[in-house]
Amino acid sequence: MAFSVLNRRPDSGLGNVRSSPGDPSRNIDWLLMVTLAALAVIGCMTVYSASRTKIGTGSTLAYGYTFVTRQVVFVIIASLAMLFVMSLDYQWLREKAKFLYGLTIVALVLIFLLGKVSAGAQLSFDVGPINIQPAEFAKVTVMLALASFLSQENADSVSYERFIGALWLGGVPTVLIILQPDLGSSSVLVALMMGLLLVAGAKAKYIFMITVLAVSTVGAAVVAGLVDSYQLRRIDAWLNPNSTDPKMQEFIYQGRNALRATSLGGITGEGWLHGTMTNTRGDIPVQWADFPFSAIAEQFGLIGCGVVLGLFGVALFRIWRIAHLSKDLLGTYICAGVFTMVLWQLFQNVAMTLGLMPITGLPMPFISYGGSGIVTFFVMFGLVQSVHMRRMR
């Protein structure tokens, strides 16, 4: 097989080596690690360039190093979290999956109730200075729960009972997140369910069913008035970019300027810290969290975008490869889940920057400013590494 080079198992150790070639610590996927590090560095630079100057008078809105400093701290915390996850055997996590899943559901219910009390969208818990978004961490725990549930059935296709079980397992947190309301994060869980079931061998009609269910749930939530007008206005703004409704101007303006910034970059970009929209005029609100890709596009052009997307391509490919190499089904499913979520979130964020999708507020993996998002994706990559490190036993 031509692709065998990609699937090649590592060479056996020669001579009097101290540990066996199967030792987990000798089997880290370094290429994936390097890619991840490169993306994190690019992310910090992007956050800095996008947040240092913004519209305003005097010093009131010039953020300088404020955001990038926090981002660097987040990356350090996330790296430690990743190392911790790598040190765990993912099989051990299978036993803990139920507990983590239960904890997530409790957190989501709590935050939903809190939102009811404060009569507004409640997305995070404030623990002292830290602000924790359960929806972000739900991505990991739901993925673990689904992967361990599906891998219990050692068959080549998914039985109807198991499909229904998986549907419940993924559906409950998804609905809770829709009700928060955070349509973006819930779409990630839907994508996760579809990706995992696809790899597990679910029939095409099952996957179609998930799509129908997801759309109808969102529809029902909107009709029932559970999704607030803020979320809908963003979709409305995407559909009607020329509307004069004053309430939509913020999103129209934000989206259109991100699109303009992207175009201004051209092939080679306007140069580091020399972007007209990003740096000089600073008129893309919250660019460092919502539209970091437009900052890259404006400053580094098509070439810079190609490099960043290429790095994501390499990372995705390595995850895909580890899914193949995994010694068991659980490992394969974990990799497939991570693959799907990274892919979907990357696509969703970049596509909304490019005007292909409505603005959902989903962060770009590794690049966007935000602690919960950064930690979540580092942990996901830690899980993938854990699968790779323990593929020999």
Next chain:
Amino acid sequence: MAVDKRAARLGALALVSVILLGLVGTRLWFLQTVQRQSVVDSVSRSKTRTQVLLPERGRIFDVYGRILADNRRVLTVTVDRAVIRRESQRLALFTRLSGIVGVPVEEMQARYKSGRYSQYLPLPIAEDMPEDVVLRLESRSEDFPGVRGDEDWERVYPYAPLASHVIGYLGLILMNQAAEYDAKGYLNNETVGQFGVEKSMEDVLHGDWGQVVYEVDSANRVVREISRREPTPGKDVRLTIDLTVQQYTEQILQTRLAEIRTQTDPKGGLMAKNAKWKDPLNPSAGFVWKFTAADLPEGQSFTDYQNPKSGSLEQYVPYLAPGGSVVVQNHSDGQIVAMASYPTFDNRWFTVGLSGEKFKVLFPETKNPDKSILVNRAIQGQYNLGSTFKPIVAYSALATGIIDPGYTFSDNGSYVLNIDKKKCSEGVRCEYFNALGPFGTPSEYGQVNVTDALAVSSDAFFYRIGEKMFEATDDRQLLADEVRLFGFGADTGIDLPYEFDGRVPSSELKAQLIAKKVLEKGENPKMLVGDNVQLAIGQGLLAATPLQLAGAYSTIANGGFVYRPHIIASIYRSGTPDDSLTAGVVDLSKAVLLTDFSTPELVRQLDMPGSIRDAIVEGLRRVITGPGVEYPAGRYHATTGEYLFDNYDSIPIAGKTGTAQGSKSKPWFDSSVFAAFSVDEASPYTVVSYMEKAGYGSKASGTVVKCVFEMLGGQVAAGPVALSDPLDQTNLVPSLPNLTEDTACTFNRYTDTIRD
């Protein structure tokens, strides 16, 4: 395990990813190559414009919540320029508006064509409109398209001109302040505090700007509003000033200065024309001074006076009495209860938009310090303190053990320095005299201890201390170092701008003054014994503010605590509600406290044992109540305040007179000082008065301090504090006179008073 099928399904996932990334890549390529040029064009056309929303400034209250500085909302009617671009439409709209806003059509047309207003902003057509007019216009937008009411704030001072020097005023940012304010985010056309509390509390009072961001088209017309952030109003500030005391203090100061300027009573210490005078520096030389009109300083002249005793027409020179200041301080915590400075001004002149010429008429630029108005003499005055400094010197000598309370000195009217007598013939001044007594010769007091010396103000006694302390240490700084402990020679840290640091003599200071040409080049740039002897009676190179003097007396009064004087009592969250019953007052019970300054801030504590304090306070009590000393037997020397306070029956006080001699010791340069503190803990006040070129201590400042204490004690009724009438802009005077008619407190049973 059916690995192959799993691989195939993973392949499907890979396929999906390739499709999605391909989609993104294609779109990216399209945007960044094909569409780029058209975006570059449109971006250079579309812009944003940020309009800053100014916050409402915080208000200033007195200690009881009387509103000293307030804001008035001013509504300006504006018209969007797009609506009136066409001549016919403009005329039609202006005609319709004219009757409602009361502005002639011609004036609106003139404004439209005038270059005074920005072409990109709506045109202001009528300022200061009532709210209902604006509401009517805005609600009928079909008849008045593009007409809007813009909100702005105007600073008002409801009790002006009371406490103007303390409250201060607002002004445009000056050239040399531009960088500092720019860094804080100020707009270059904003007004900021330029004096008083308005300046020192600028950061607290100002608040935070809001902003509206508009998208504008290539013609700079607003297309849409992108975002809006409302401004945060500034915080409210409550002062320690009690406006009732403040008003009385200002009135009595002004009244006394005016009386002294116009008095013709020769007993007031005036100089008769052609009369012969002794030089106080050298009385033994006889009557060597004879003044003619040519000797008088600018602005002073001889005035006719019918002498009631001799019946002949004589000529006298009245004092200039150009200005002065009074400080009332609570010595238990250092808070300032009142602070008056004269000449004063009405701070509303700074908000009415005066033209440059009118402003120069009101506040002429002058190099003559007598005429300076925009200066708070209580903290900016650079004064010799005269004999009021003696209690500080007494403490210094007692605390350092140079003398003990039982020490006596034989005062025979003068003091000869204990130096090599050869130097005396070489031009060094060796003999120093007491102030001239009723017989035209230096008074002699005989054996005096420190208490007697304070009571009768014996200069010789303190000359002796000056020399003893000079010789006590090798660096010659013992006395200077001790008086610094009271706060002399350093700013007190009061929350007001432009405070004068003060000056305590030292070798470095002398060198500096010679370099600045304040002292003549020939002066010895070293601290000499003569400098210390002068310092011991509060003359010479010593310079201090009335506030520093008040602080020093407060320290003696409270037993050694040097407090930082405060004029800010507390800071409140903005929006303290007005009192529902009384106009011009806020309801402090509903104020939200943010910062409280009521805890005294101790700068340092002096070691002041009872024996030392009692000796000083006893001397200062005798200044008020007597007795003086008898020397030689049968000749009674009254204390310097005994006659003035003979009919005083209010808060028990201890105090000291002082006469600061001016240039060349000419009598018309004598400045009058009086400092006193209450010895009753129930009313812990220190009052200091300093009146420039107004005569000797007990004649001018003594009366003011006496009246203020009688007012504080309730023997004299302070007038009610009333909201002021609108500013009369036709009458170009800095401030209307504010006098009190009840001057009974300034009299005493004696026609004669004791000098110094």
